[in-house]
Amino acid sequence: MTSAPLPVADNPDTGGFWAAAxxxxxxxxxxxxxxxxxxxxxxxxxxxxxxxxxxEAVAPRARLVAWTVAEHQVHPAFPVPYTVVLVELRDAPRVRLAGHLPGRPALVPDMPMRAVFREAVPGVSLVDWIPETTDVT
Incomplete structure (x- = not known):
């Protein structure tokens, strides 16, 4: 499997986000x-x-703002279908972040979401968002 694109974890503007992740x-x-x-x-x-x-660290909790299901594969690392979610942080309501979920999960507007962290490569962790009630970490 091809590896997914990675963030620039040492970017001066966004490096703090990736260090926290x-x-x-x-x-x-x-x-x-x-x-x-x-x-x-x-x-x-x-x-x-x-x-x-x-x-500053905030609670890894959010609400679901929007989502879309990708049916057309645009990168080998992302088999279809997959869902792109947009969440708004509970502790910082003006901050919206995107995430990735495999398949077509059952989602509803304003659904509580929580962050999950996945080490993509040594030293780089990605943040994704799953429904609060999901047991998967």
Whole structure:
């Protein structure tokens, strides 16, 4: 099987998210000067123009905002069908993250979701989202 594309885990803007994922955490980026939530993460605050950012862990819980089922294979690492989900973090409602589920799971709007962490390669963990009631880790 072909390996899936990997994130650039040492990117200056998003590296904190991937470092948290390696620890089994979901993290959001905030301005260290004024506390503004920075999503999408960036090195300068859009409110106060501060250049110090901090990553803080949040609960690995979310609600399902939207999803779509892919029926056409676009990459060998992703056999079809698979479902792409968009979730909104419970502790940071302006932060929406995407995830991947195999098959066509039974989903409903606003369904509680939880993060699961999968080591893609040594040192790089991916964050996916599954229904809260799912026993799979």
């Amino acid at each position: 390696r620890r089994g955490e979901v993290a959001v980026c905030r301005c260290a000067r004024c506390g503004e939530l920075l999503h999408l993460p960036r090195g300068i605050c859009h409110r106060c123009h501060g250049t110090r950012v901090a990553w």
